[in-house]
Amino acid sequence: MTATDVAQAESAAPQIGEKSGRIRRFTDPLLFAAILVFGWQVAIWVTGFHPVVLPPPSRVFDILSNQGDFLVDNMLTTLWTIGWGFLIGGVFGLVSGILINYIPPVRRAIYPILVALYVIPKAVFIPLFILWWGAGLQYKLWVTSLLAFFPVTENTITGLQGVDREMVELTQSLQGSQFFTFRKISLPFAMPFVLAGLRIGLTEAFIGGVLSEIIVPSTGIGSRIVEAAAFSNTEFIIAAIMVVAAFGVVAYFGFLWLERKITFWY
Amino acid sequence: MVLKNAAGEQLPSSRLTNIRHRLWNSKELLLTLTAIVLAWIVVVDVRNFHPIVLPPPSSVADALIENPGSYASAGFITFYEMLLGFAAGGTLGFVSAIGIFYSPFLRRSLYPLLLGFRIVPKVAFVPLFLVWFGIGVGVKVALAAFAIFFLVLVQTLLGLTGVEPELVELGRSLKMREFDILRRIRLPAALPAIMVGVKLGITYALTNVVVAEMVVATNGLGFLVVEARSLVKTDEMIAAIFVVAFIGLVIYGIGTAIERRVIFWYFENS
Numbered sequence: 047m048t049a050t051d052v053a054q055a056e057s058a059a060p061q062i063g064e065k066s067g068r069i070r071r072f073t074d075p076l077l078f079a080a081i082l083v084f085g086w087q088v089a090i091w092v093t094g095f096h097p098v099v100l101p102p103p104s105r106v107f108d109i110l111s112n113q114g115d116f117l118v119d120n121m122l123t124t125l126w127t128i129g130w131g132f133l134i135g136g137v138f139g140l141v142s143g144i145l146i147n148y149i150p151p152v153r154r155a156i157y158p159i160l161v162a163l164y165v166i167p168k169a170v171f172i173p174l175f176i177l178w179w180g181a182g183l184q185y186k187l188w189v190t191s192l193l194a195f196f197p198v199t200e201n202t203i204t205g206l207q208g209v210d211r212e213m214v215e216l217t218q219s220l221q222g223s224q225f226f227t228f229r230k231i232s233l234p235f236a237m238p239f240v241l242a243g244l245r246i247g248l249t250e251a252f253i254g255g256v257l258s259e260i261i262v263p264s265t266g267i268g269s270r271i272v273e274a275a276a277f278s279n280t281e282f283i284i285a286a287i288m289v290v291a292a293f294g295v296v297a298y299f300g301f302l303w304l305e306r307k308i309t310f311w312y
Numbered sequence: 313m314v315l316k317n318a319a320g321e322q323l324p325s326s327r328l329t330n331i332r333h334r335l336w337n338s339k340e341l342l343l344t345l346t347a348i349v350l351a352w353i354v355v356v357d358v359r360n361f362h363p364i365v366l367p368p369p370s371s372v373a374d375a376l377i378e379n380p381g382s383y384a385s386a387g388f389i390t391f392y393e394m395l396l397g398f399a400a401g402g403t404l405g406f407v408s409a410i411g412i413f414y415s416p417f418l419r420r421s422l423y424p425l426l427l428g429f430r431i432v433p434k435v436a437f438v439p440l441f442l443v444w445f446g447i448g449v450g451v452k453v454a455l456a457a458f459a460i461f462f463l464v465l466v467q468t469l470l471g472l473t474g475v476e477p478e479l480v481e482l483g484r485s486l487k488m489r490e491f492d493i494l495r496r497i498r499l500p501a502a503l504p505a506i507m508v509g510v511k512l513g514i515t516y517a518l519t520n521v522v523v524a525e526m527v528v529a530t531n532g533l534g535f536l537v538v539e540a541r542s543l544v545k546t547d548e549m550i551a552a553i554f555v556v557a558f559i560g561l562v563i564y565g566i567g568t569a570i571e572r573r574v575i576f577w578y579f580e581n582s
Contacts, residue, residue, distance in 0.1 A: 071424075177365065295431065
């Protein structure tokens with residue numbers, strides 16, 4: 047139930063700008079970003095913040111142009127973890143969601159535990175994982191895939207629970223096999239929920255990838271942020287956040303686009 | 313109250329059968345939970361794990377019983393900061409949502425940015441918040457508020473834009489002022505969506521406070537977990553994890569109860 051709430055929270059949103067023209071949909075956010083950067087600069091002129099507290103935009107852009115490659119390289123390392131974690135968590139989530147839904151005793155036994163695990167802050171398990179798997183890639187993949195796993199499972203179950211009973215019965219009365227019914231009726235019906243779950247899973251995987259690096263810095267963009275924090279290199283931190291944001295936004299809207307393509311009927 | 317007196321004799325027994333029914337209905341769940349604990353005991357015993365790797369359940373329980381005060385006080389700090397972060401982020405998100413709703417430019421420009429921004433892990437901002445708000449309460453509340461701000465804002469906007477146009481038309485035809493339309497029509501109709509934001513918001517708040525405590529703080533439950541790890545006291549670490557999980561479940565229950573109370577009509581209709 048929780049994941050469905052999140053799915054609603056995350057999915058319906060982009061319809062808001064639909065009445066505006068295609069061009070303004072792209073120019074207005076850019077215009078706003080420009081205003082934001084200008085306001086940032088003005089704020090520094092007016093208040094005279096020390097660059098450690100708030101560096102001027104020019105310094106951040108300097109970092110982005112001079113050390114952009116370095117930042118992107120680190121982001122790609124993190125993205126590798128995020129991608130694999132998302133894939134593992136997504137596949138396991140999908141499979142276990144289907145299994146849990148179609149085996150009633152298992153559903154009654156495990157579903158409440160899944161909901162409970164979904165609700166509690168899973169970040170507290172990180173130290174335990176470090177203890178068991180060391181601070182390397184294995185641990186990062188565990189964190190990332192575990193975070194991605196829950197929304198996918200939860201949404202798969204919710205989607206399959208909502209399938210129209212009568213349609214299933216109709217197919218079965220026409221001698222449709224169990225697998226046929228699943229493939230032609232249940233799966234298409236549950237698809238929007240599954241995809242929304244995967245999209246939340248992607249968001250969670252981003253959190254997992256960066257969080258696991260911040261807690262044990264070694265490789266990746268999260269580690270670079272922690273390093274920069276140790277040197278009070280605020281402009282570098284802001285630049286790194288911008289790189290993470292850019293990759294995240296592209297991944298998010300890319301997935302949203304894919305989602306619309308797959309469930310075009312929804 | 314009169315009714316309760318009249319049914320005074322009936323009530324306890326019916327409540328008892330109710331509980332018995334509930335237990336019977338969740339027999340698989342109870343069996344699984346028992347099996348997990350048993351498996352834990354057996355695995356530790358058979359594989360002969362060192363207590364650092366995986367202590368037996370009994371020593372985790374011991375850690376909880378020996379020192380309940382430290383868990384309670386850490387839990388209180390975390391809970392208090394969670395509430396502060398939730399109040400700050402929720403209020404800001406709610407007010408900004410109304411502002412964005414009434415400005416077509418902001419709706420077109422800021423809203424897509426905010427939407428995309430939700431995928432950015434908020435943990436990355438911890439070093440910045442540390443500089444701006446200081447170690448201790450500041451950074452934790454800031455992180456929690458920051459995360460909830462986006463959630464409540466998007467949920468409120470979602471609710472406000474989903475209001476049926478007929479209702480607003482009705483208000484207009486009755487010559488209501490826009491403020492009254494907002495207060496009496498738009499916001500009540502948007503409440504179900506807002507309540508989802510509130511319910512999830514407290515959960516997000518807890519997660520983010522705990523994460524901030526793990527990364528930088530000097531007290532609270534997240535700190536307790538990290539400290540126990542650096543002291544290699546795995547039993548205390550798992551005990552702290554259980555306390556976090558418990559608080560998480562309790563506040564989710566509270567959130568659901570608030571939701572059911574505030575928008576009872578929504579659940580009655582569906």
